[in-house]
Amino acid sequence: MERSSSNGYTPKNGTPATTTNGGMSEQDESERLSADLALFLSDPNLQSALADGSLDLSSYSSTINSELSTLERECIALHRQAAPDIRTLREEMDVCDSILAGLHEMLLGFQADLSGLSGDIRQLQDQSRSLAVQVDNRRDTEEGLRLFLERIVVPPNLAHVVCRGEVDELFLECVKDLEEKYAYVRMTERDLKEPDCSDPGLVSSAGIPPASTVAGKEMVEHLSKLRLQAVDRTRAYFLKVMKQLRRPKTHVRMIQSHALLKYEYLVDFLLVASPTIHAEIRDVYVESMSKTLYTLFRTYHKQLLLLDMRLATRVDLIAVEEAALRDAFSTKVNMRKRGDAFVLGDRAKVLDGAITAETGGDAATALTSSPINAHLALMSGDKYSYEMIFRSIMSHLIDSATNEYVFARQFFKEYGQDDCWHSIFGKTLSLVLEQLENYLFNCHDAIAILLMIKLTHYYKRMVKARRIDKVMEPFLDRVTNLFWPRLKMVMDAHLRSIRGANPKKVGAGDIHAHLVSRRYAEFTCSILLILNRGRKATGESSLNGLANNTLGKASDKPSPHRGSAGDMLVNDLDVMVEEMILLLKRLSDVHSNKKRIIFMINNLDSIITIFKERRVSGREMNRFSELLVQQRELFVEEELLQTFSKMIAFVQQTEAHMSRISAPRGARGVAAPADVVNPEVVESLVHEFASSWKSGIEQINRNVLSYFSNFRNGMEILKQVLTQLLLYYTRFQDVIRKVWRGKPPSFCKDLVSTSVILAEIKKHALSI
Numbered sequence: 003m004e005r006s007s008s009n010g011y012t013p014k015n016g017t018p019a020t021t022t023n024g025g026m027s028e029q030d031e032s033e034r035l036s037a038d039l040a041l042f043l044s045d046p047n048l049q050s051a052l053a054d055g056s057l058d059l060s061s062y063s064s065t066i067n068s069e070l071s072t073l074e075r076e077c078i079a080l081h082r083q084a085a086p087d088i089r090t091l092r093e094e095m096d097v098c099d100s101i102l103a104g105l106h107e108m109l110l111g112f113q114a115d116l117s118g119l120s121g122d123i124r125q126l127q128d129q130s131r132s133l134a135v136q137v138d139n140r141r142d143t144e145e146g147l148r149l150f151l152e153r154i155v156v157p158p159n160l161a162h163v164v165c166r167g168e169v170d171e172l173f174l175e176c177v178k179d180l181e182e183k184y185a186y187v188r189m190t191e192r193d194l195k196e197p198d199c200s201d202p203g204l205v206s207s208a209g210i211p212p213a214s215t216v217a218g219k220e221m222v223e224h225l226s227k228l229r230l231q232a233v234d235r236t237r238a239y240f241l242k243v244m245k246q247l248r249r250p251k252t253h254v255r256m257i258q259s260h261a262l263l264k265y266e267y268l269v270d271f272l273l274v275a276s277p278t279i280h281a282e283i284r285d286v287y288v289e290s291m292s293k294t295l296y297t298l299f300r301t302y303h304k305q306l307l308l309l310d311m312r313l314a315t316r317v318d319l320i321a322v323e324e325a326a327l328r329d330a331f332s333t334k335v336n337m338r339k340r341g342d343a344f345v346l347g348d349r350a351k352v353l354d355g356a357i358t359a360e361t362g363g364d365a366a367t368a369l370t371s372s373p374i375n376a377h378l379a380l381m382s383g384d385k386y387s388y389e390m391i392f393r394s395i396m397s398h399l400i401d402s403a404t405n406e407y408v409f410a411r412q413f414f415k416e417y418g419q420d421d422c423w424h425s426i427f428g429k430t431l432s433l434v435l436e437q438l439e440n441y442l443f444n445c446h447d448a449i450a451i452l453l454m455i456k457l458t459h460y461y462k463r464m465v466k467a468r469r470i471d472k473v474m475e476p477f478l479d480r481v482t483n484l485f486w487p488r489l490k491m492v493m494d495a496h497l498r499s500i501r502g503a504n505p506k507k508v509g510a511g512d513i514h515a516h517l518v519s520r521r522y523a524e525f526t527c528s529i530l531l532i533l534n535r536g537r538k539a540t541g542e543s544s545l546n547g548l549a550n551n552t553l554g555k556a557s558d559k560p561s562p563h564r565g566s567a568g569d570m571l572v573n574d575l576d577v578m579v580e581e582m583i584l585l586l587k588r589l590s591d592v593h594s595n596k597k598r599i600i601f602m603i604n605n606l607d608s609i610i611t612i613f614k615e616r617r618v619s620g621r622e623m624n625r626f627s628e629l630l631v632q633q634r635e636l637f638v639e640e641e642l643l644q645t646f647s648k649m650i651a652f653v654q655q656t657e658a659h660m661s662r663i664s665a666p667r668g669a670r671g672v673a674a675p676a677d678v679v680n681p682e683v684v685e686s687l688v689h690e691f692a693s694s695w696k697s698g699i700e701q702i703n704r705n706v707l708s709y710f711s712n713f714r715n716g717m718e719i720l721k722q723v724l725t726q727l728l729l730y731y732t733r734f735q736d737v738i739r740k741v742w743r744g745k746p747p748s749f750c751k752d753l754v755s756t757s758v759i760l761a762e763i764k765k766h767a768l769s770i
Contacts, residue, residue: 153186154212154221156228164232169239169265177232177271184225187218233276236268240283247290254294258409266413273415284414288425295402295430303395303437305376311385314343314447320496320521321503321585343447344521346528346616352389353456353535373397388441389453396461399434400474403427407470423473431477439484448492448525452532452571455485486567493574496525500581505592513600514711515608516589522582523612526575530618533571579622582609583629596644599637600709606630607715634719638726641705645698646727649687653733660740679741685749688738691731692752699724699762724763732756 043049163176189212212218243261246252272280317323373394374386403423410416410423445451458481465474500522508518586605590598606626613623642650656679702723710716735753738746 150212150215150217153183154217156180156183156221156224161228164228164235169235169268173235174265174267177236177268180225180228180232181271181274183221184229187212187221187225189213229275233272233279236272237279237283239265240268241286244283244286244290247287247294250297252294254291255405258405258413262413263409269413270415284422288422291406291426292429295406295427296433299395299399299430299433302376302398303391303434305380306374306386306391306394307441309374309376309379309384309386310388310391313387313450314445316444316446316495318343318446319499320344320525320582321499321508321518322521323507343449344524344528346449346524346531349387349389349449349453350531350535352387352393352453353460353532387450388445388447389450389457392438392450392454393457395434396457399430400461400464400468400470403465403474404468404470407473427473435477435480435484438481442484442488445488446492446495448489448496449528449532451485451489451492452529455482455489456532456535458482458485490567490570490574493571493578497574497578497581500578500585503585503588505589508589511589513593513597513604513709515604516586516601518585518589519582519605519608520612522578523609526578526622527613527616527618529571529575530620530622531616575622579625583625596637596640599633599640602633603630603637603715603719604710604712606633607710607712611712611715634722637719638723641702641723642727642730645694645701646691646730649691649734650730652683652687653730653737656737657733660737679737681747684738684741685747687734688749688752691734692754695731695754695759696762699727702727721763728756728759728763731759 160176160179163173164180167173167176213222240262243257246257246261247254269280269283272283374390379386406426407423410421410426414422416422442451458478462471462475462478465471465478500518503518508516511517586602589605590601593601606629609626610623610630613619613626703720706716706720706723710719731754735756738750738753742750
């Protein structure tokens, strides 16, 4: 039981609770009592004691009371012992209370002082905000005044550069600043509506137009004077530079790039500040460049004419008189005069760059070969055909025209029809046309003229690619109009020479190819190669783009005459083919029948060989090939008649006779030989052929080799002759078999086998 008391169950009973909490309500007492009972019953020892009835509540209560009394006495004793300490603590608490009271009074004083300081602080804050507003206003005013002064005040260094400095990049920048200041001080309210107004809100001038301010009115006069000084300095500079353009051997593009275009703003400045001075500068430049270009191209053309090799003269025609080919002090033909004016050769390289542009290259920069350097060429003694000279002049001319076209628009800002380009290049273009016309007056080189026409057509595409066709295409049209009539005159001269040629004028010659044939073939191939330069097939005789018309692929029929320059050229070539055939027939008339055929074959073969060597095909070559086939057939018959005439005549007559009559038949249905042929004649023919066929073939071989200088042509003719011989002999044997069907005559054993003859033919063919 004492263990239960020591565990604190006693204070939870109802009696002490009632004593210590007398001020509590009954409900609270009831709840507390219930809680104490629940705690009391939670002790397992008490529960077990209550359950078995061994717990005596009265004794237990008395025990608890006695313990409480003991504890009370002990508590009082302890309180008595601690009384001095409590008294001391009480005194200390009183002292602390008095100190805290003093502090309270002090804090109240501080609170009163702080309430006064907060008012001062609010007053200082108001003053600070007012001063900040004043500072911002002064700063804004200072910034606006600074901007205004910067826009109207002229710094000393700017005035020094404009008045005394060199015209350079610094001078250019100073003029720009000066023009900006001048435009600003003249700004009025009307200028505010302009889209390019530099200060639409008049921020820097406090809402007042600069022209209306006192400072603006004062500075206008000073800026105007400084502006006039800048105009004078700029004028002097441009006149000095343009004077350099007139000096000989001056690099014009270098001056334009580094001394003029670099300061193109100054030209715009002159146009605004002094239109009169601007017009003066423009006129001086136009005059200077016009004279410079005129002198340059006149001198360049004069130097290039010294390099002209003059390949053709008025006597260099296809059917030229033989006397024109001889030297003055010799009766021999000068080989150098045979065909230089008719052979294209390397002259077609002048079109290499133009053809590159036609097939997809850059038309603006396609020519790969650089123009002729006249100085170096004169020193080295080089010579050039005139189309090379023409290309050099035109390349320089178009490059210069392009440069001036771009420069004039960039420097003077002129884009109308009356710009200065025509004034600059008018005299130069007239000079080039005059020089070209003077040269063409004595030009008899059709190849050169046609090459120049092709180049002119290329240059038309070049100027279009460079976008200067508006100014250059009329000039190139005039150049083309000079070429075509002259080309027509030269072609007519060649046609007249062929029509008027005869054996007395051009020489009959021997049976070999005549010079006229080679000249004609070379000339025609050259013309066709130029016309078809850059096309996939050279057999297409077309002037596509060259004369603003398109002809179809070359066919055997001549192209119809449509009236254009290109059609007339093709028509002249067609006429020339027929005239050349007639000329060959006239030249062959001086020979006997067989030599006439040999002459025709050699000349036709020479023409066709040149066509094949130049890789030219078309209706011209087809026409000559047909004639060659006909002449070869005639020669085959003539050559065989010379050696085997009896056998050939017998075969032809017998076959004709057998086809006309019906042979009488005997009992066995066999024709009587005597009624058809003479057996003795047949026997003599068999013996004669057997004894002479080998020598006859050898003689034919020797004749063919001596008649035809072209081995390939001779081999073809020999094959045809021997094949025809074999055919005649086979027909001869067929006649014998048909006549003596039943019993062959005894002389048949002397017939030569066709296999033996064929083997001999192959041997001669291989030996060639």
